[in-house]
Amino acid sequence: MAAYNWIKIKDHCPSCHKEEMILCQTHVASSYDGVAEERFHDQTFALGEKMSWFTEDDPRYESWKVDGGPKLNLKDAEIHECCYSDCLACKAELFVVIEFRDLVPV
Numbered sequence: 001m002a003a004y005n006w007i008k009i010k011d012h013c014p015s016c017h018k019e020e021m022i023l024c025q026t027h028v029a030s031s032y033d034g035v036a037e038e039r040f041h042d043q044t045f046a047l048g049e050k051m052s053w054f055t056e057d058d059p060r061y062e063s064w065k066v067d068g069g070p071k072l073n074l075k076d077a078e079i080h081e082c083c084y085s086d087c088l089a090c091k092a093e094l095f096v097v098i099e100f101r102d103l104v105p106v
Contacts, residue, residue: 003030003041005051007083007098007105015092024083024096029053029064029103051103064103078102 007024023044029051031040038052045051054060065079078101085094098105 002027003032003039005030005040005042006044008044008046009085009096009098013087013090013092014094015087016090018089020087020089022085022087022094022096024085024098026081026083026098026100026105028079028081028098028100028105031063033060045105047105049104051105053103065100 004025009022013020053064080099082097085096
């Protein structure tokens with residue numbers, strides 16, 4: 001089973017058409033590893049909030065992108081991931097494509 005985190009997005013649900021919180025499961029910046037007592041798994045972040053990860057001087061830093069999508073160029077600072085998602089109001093099962101730039105879901 002892969003590690004994952006959550007991204008919360010307030011937007012209009014395509015199912016119930018209400019502006020509600022949508023919770024998206026992402027594998028970007030997700031790992032059972034971590035620093036000290038913090039694991040990079042099962043944390044919740046908002047759009048625009050930098051995700052927890054290794055520091056840039058850590059050799060594992062670039063691996064934040066590995067599970068998030070096409071691995072054509074890991075030196076790129078942005079990637080996209082299609083995430084399993086749920087509307088928290090109507091429970092509709094959705095997919096949301098999230099762009100990540102330097103550990104920030106945008």
